[in-house]
Amino acid sequence: xxxxxxxxxxxxxxxxxxxxxxxxxxxxxxxxxxxxxxxxxxxxxxxxxxxxxxxxxxxxxxxxxxxxxxxxxxxxxxxxxxxxxxxxxxxxxxxxxxxxxxxxxxxxxxxxxxxxxxxxxxxxxxxxxxxxxxxxxxxxxxxxxxxxxxxxxxxxxxxxxxxxxxxxxxxxxxxxxxxxxxxxxxxxxxxxxxxxxxxxxxxxxxxxxxxxxxxxxxxxxxxxxxxxxxxxxxxxxxxxxxxxxxxxxxxxxxxxxxxxxxxxxxxxxxxx
Amino acid sequence: xxxxxxxxxxxxxxxxxxxxxxxxxxxxxxxxxxxxxxxxxxxxxxxxxxxxxxxxxxxxxxxxxxxxxxxxxxxxxxxxxxxxxxxxxxxxxxxxxxxxxxxxxxxxxxxxxxxxxxxxxxxxxxxxxxxxxxxxxxxxxxxxxxxxxxxxxxxxxxxxxxxxxxxxxxxxxxxxxxxxxxxxxxxxxxxxxxxxxxxxxxxxxxxxxxxxxxxxxxxxxxxxxxxxxxxxxxxxxxxxxxxxxxxxxxxxxxxxxxxxxxxxxxxxxxxx
Numbered sequence: 192x193x194x195x196x197x198x199x200x201x202x203x204x205x206x207x208x209x210x211x212x213x214x215x216x217x218x219x220x221x222x223x224x225x226x227x228x229x230x231x232x233x234x235x236x237x238x239x240x241x242x243x244x245x246x247x248x249x250x251x252x253x254x255x256x257x258x259x260x261x262x263x264x265x266x267x268x269x270x271x272x273x274x275x276x277x278x279x280x281x282x283x284x285x286x287x288x289x290x291x292x293x294x295x296x297x298x299x300x301x302x303x304x305x306x307x308x309x310x311x312x313x314x315x316x317x318x319x320x321x322x323x324x325x326x327x328x329x330x331x332x333x334x335x336x337x338x339x340x341x342x343x344x345x346x347x348x349x350x351x352x353x354x355x356x357x358x359x360x361x362x363x364x365x366x367x368x369x370x371x372x373x374x375x376x377x378x379x380x381x382x383x384x385x386x387x388x389x390x391x392x393x394x395x396x397x398x399x400x401x402x403x404x405x406x407x408x409x410x411x412x413x414x415x416x417x418x419x420x421x422x423x424x425x426x427x428x429x430x431x432x433x434x435x436x437x438x439x440x441x442x443x444x445x446x447x448x449x450x451x452x453x454x455x456x457x458x459x460x461x462x463x
Numbered sequence: 464x465x466x467x468x469x470x471x472x473x474x475x476x477x478x479x480x481x482x483x484x485x486x487x488x489x490x491x492x493x494x495x496x497x498x499x500x501x502x503x504x505x506x507x508x509x510x511x512x513x514x515x516x517x518x519x520x521x522x523x524x525x526x527x528x529x530x531x532x533x534x535x536x537x538x539x540x541x542x543x544x545x546x547x548x549x550x551x552x553x554x555x556x557x558x559x560x561x562x563x564x565x566x567x568x569x570x571x572x573x574x575x576x577x578x579x580x581x582x583x584x585x586x587x588x589x590x591x592x593x594x595x596x597x598x599x600x601x602x603x604x605x606x607x608x609x610x611x612x613x614x615x616x617x618x619x620x621x622x623x624x625x626x627x628x629x630x631x632x633x634x635x636x637x638x639x640x641x642x643x644x645x646x647x648x649x650x651x652x653x654x655x656x657x658x659x660x661x662x663x664x665x666x667x668x669x670x671x672x673x674x675x676x677x678x679x680x681x682x683x684x685x686x687x688x689x690x691x692x693x694x695x696x697x698x699x700x701x702x703x704x705x706x707x708x709x710x711x712x713x714x715x716x717x718x719x720x721x722x723x724x725x726x727x728x729x730x731x732x733x734x735x
Contacts, residue, residue: 194622228630231625233619234625244610257626259626261622261623288647289647290730292649293649294654294700294701302648311625323723343645343647343648345643346637346639346649347506347644348643348644349582350505350506352506353503353614353632354502354529357503357632360625361633364636371617371619371620372619372620373619374564374618374619375560375561375623376562376574376576377564377565381573382566384564427566427570428566450645
């Protein structure tokens with residue numbers, strides 16, 4: 192096993208090819224958790240799973256049942272390795288829910304949060320292994336002392352221990368900038384309407400307010416309220432065009448109502 | 464059911480009391496996923512779980528098996544509600560793996576990422592419900608169209624669909640700044656040694672380099688290298704004190720070696 196063959200040509204085109212971390216699980220007890228981790232790996236662009244002393248993973252068992260599409264590649268391609276091999280071949284990051292409180296213990300302190308780990312790994316190019324421990328007890332101090340760094344997920348003080356599969360999912364999610372070449376999401380989450388269209392809406396809305404017969408200082412307040420509201424909401428082009436259509440119709444009818452009232456010498460609002 | 468009773472006095476002291484979101488799961492099919500979500504809620508400081516048309520949750524079944532300590536409170540206190548009740552009483556955030564590509568569809572666009580959702584919820588104080596859909600099909604367009612906002616987790620383009628329990632875990636992790644009053648982690652992840660101690664180490668290291676007989680410009684390079692290395696590593700006080708002890712001893716012995724060599728007219732390095 193060599194740490195140097197990660198990220199080699201697998202037909203994956205990436206603008207900045209980098210070695211993606213491998214994921215190591217030490218003595219997992221529950222096949223379902225191995226499947227959950229495999230699925231999270233595939234969701235966040237990772238492929239290389241290594242297992243230290245795993246349970247048997249049957250094709251009709253829970254590991255495959257929980258793996259989603261990772262049952263096709265990540266899970267069947269998982270390697271069985273020893274802890275010693277991992278330490279020898281990778282820059283290793285151990286994970287733990289329980290850290291040291293201060294620098295009295297070198298095993299669990301200092302530690303990095305997932306965000307700090309991502310920021311730190313961004314700056315290096317080394318074969319890296321993210322190492323998870325057993326369901327019940329995690330990694331022990333002897334194991335942590337052999338790893339290069341320690342990472343811990345911030346969680347509620349009264350119950351900070353995440354399930355193994357959930358912890359791996361959170362950490363791989365947080366490392367996604369290093370591992371996911373392209374997400375399913377469009378580049379922009381909001382396409383704000385052209386400013387000219389937004390301004391046209393505000394003109395329409397001003398005419399609309401005038402039609403209601405409000406006094407000028409009230410109209411000004413209401414116009415500003417609408418400007419603040421749309422300013423925060425970042426309307427899309429489609430939303431603004433729908434609003435323009437709606438208010439164009441309303442303003443036309445309101446203007447016509449003034450015309451009718453004048454023509455027939457009627458009040459513009461019903462008498463009380 | 465009222466949205467106004469979230470975050471009321473439950474003995475929890477918080478410097479900035481705020482209404483924490485409730486979590487809604489619409490028609491979950493697998494009890495295990497409900498348990499996983501309950502555990503993630505407890506890990507990230509949430510308590511109020513609401514279920515629309517859930518499966519039966521038996522105390523000896525998978526929901527309780529997967530819930531960890533949340534089997535004691537979050538899970539047994541879960542309410543059964545209707546989708547209509549949720550829409551009527553909360554500011555609702557729907558979750559989906561598949562968004563619109565642009566503003567042609569109002570159901571799935573615009574959307575927020577989990578980080579954007581957290582930033583947005585930080586600025587408001589409203590009873591908020593995070594709504595998750597079924598395992599297989601998520602929330603449908605008709606349901607999404609009745610919710611106020613849409614959130615999507617960025618993941619790998621070729622397999623962006625997270626398992627329900629894993630998606631909830633990631634989203635609740637990302638919202639933790641709003642929901643976790645105190646994490647299990649100490650306030651500082653690294654306690655950098657006092658600068659005076661670090662400087663003393665650099666003096667020791669300078670004497671050490673001098674003892675090796677390197678020429679001055681080589682020594683200067685090596686001293687700078689060590690300054691950069693420690694500057695990046697943020698050594699703890701304990702680490703620096705260990706290093707000071709080690710180099711004090713080494714320097715003493717090296718100095719003595721010079722003395723012995725001079726006294727006995729021997730070379731300071733072995734002859735080749």
